[in-house]
Amino acid sequence: MPNTIIKFVVENKSLLTTVIAIAGFVLSLFQFIHSLWSKRTNISVSLETLCTLNVENKKSIKLGLIFQNNSSSPIIITKVSLLLNHRASYSCVLTHRWVAERYYPKHNETDIPITERIFSADFPISLQSSQGIFEIVLFDIPANIKLSKDFITLKIITNKKNKIYTLQVPKESKDLLSI
Known part of the structure; x- marks a missing residue:
């Protein structure tokens, strides 16, 4: 053998x-x-909350977004743009601003009340591999612009690739925070 x-x-x-x-x-x-x-650049985005506020001749839009990096390499999100009717593009506010408050506790008689300030996203946002993050992205657009009640189109600009996402507007707020 x-x-x-x-x-x-x-x-x-x-x-x-x-x-x-x-x-x-x-x-x-x-x-x-x-x-x-x-x-490869593989990022997923989901829209959790949407809030609009009219101030004088501007409309402030607060989007509660969850970004998830599904690739094995880090990704840096440098900017998010709001696309309306595939013609107009509005860039997000790149520096953080005070956008909401969270109140603790729910029952004031049992604990000391605390107010926590919540700020919008401070760009750039760095995501390591398989990391996810919840951020509030703020847009200032003219007051006469109408948003779709069903879908919002966002352009996510990263250090590797630009990608366009069409996200469904949530029917009801998920009460993640008091916007």
Whole structure:
């Protein structure tokens, strides 16, 4: 038995070398493609809350967004733009502003009341691999602009790629905070 194996290897040495080389190349190519696929820009966005406020000749829109990095490499979100009718684009406010308050506790007679200030997103937002974050993104647009009641289109600008998302407006607030 061992003699037949040795004899087969000696007689077919070049064929075995070629088969092993091809198998190594295929495995290397598969690993390279898998690495590229897992490091691609893959971010998911969901709209949790929406609040509009009219102030003089401006409309302030507060979007509660959850950003999820689904890739294996870090992503930096540099800006979010609101697209209306695929023509007009309104950039978000890049610095953080005071947008809401959260009151603790619900029953004042049992604990000391605390007011927590909630600020909008401070760009750039850095997301490590498989990390998610909830941020309030603030837009200041002219007051005469009408928003769709069903869908909002956002353009997410990252350090790697720009992507357009159409998000469904929530029918009711999920009460994540007091906007």
